[in-house]
Amino acid sequence: MEHAMEYVWSFLRAIGMFVVGLAAFRVMGSQSVGRLTDFDLVVVIAIGAIIGDGLADPELDFWILFVAIAGLVLMQIAASILAMKSPVVEKIVMGSPIRLVERGKLLMNGLRRARITRNNLEQELRVKGLTGLENVESAYMEPNGKLSVIEKGE
DSSP: OHHHHHHHHHHHHHHHHHHHHHHHHHHHOHHHHHSOOHHHHHHHHHHHHHHHHHHHOTTSOHHHHHHHHHHHHHHHHHHHHHHHHOHHHHHHHHOOOEEEEETTEEOHHHHHHHTOOHHHHHHHHHHTTOOSGGGEEEEEEOTTSOEEEEEOOO
8 A cells, every 4th residue: 555655646746747847838938948049948958857856756855846947947037038138148048040141152151150061951941942042142040940041032
């Protein structure tokens, strides 16, 4: 019977950690999960590690884990608010886009900074329906890892 109670408590703890994790991501906002910046990714990984620790070690106090997650959420929200108010903080926290193509010309320095190969870039352009660099006015690797493309005008 004692063993059965341990399983029940583990199950309830898992549900509790799931609810706390879900609430944390809801509070941070859906943009945090939908388009992760490096900063957001670190927060997500840290929250996942705390939840994992809480599930793996039943000796850890649930409320300490809850406070740790709340601290990370508050830090992420504060950083987002500061980033909206300060371009310097925005660049540090959110990053900045890297120009890969300018007036149809490939920028090798941008490819190196973004750590993307020419083949990868061309594949992304094809996915967007563009047949080659000559059709691209400019292209950027955004801080969230997505490619933005501005087509040349007719």
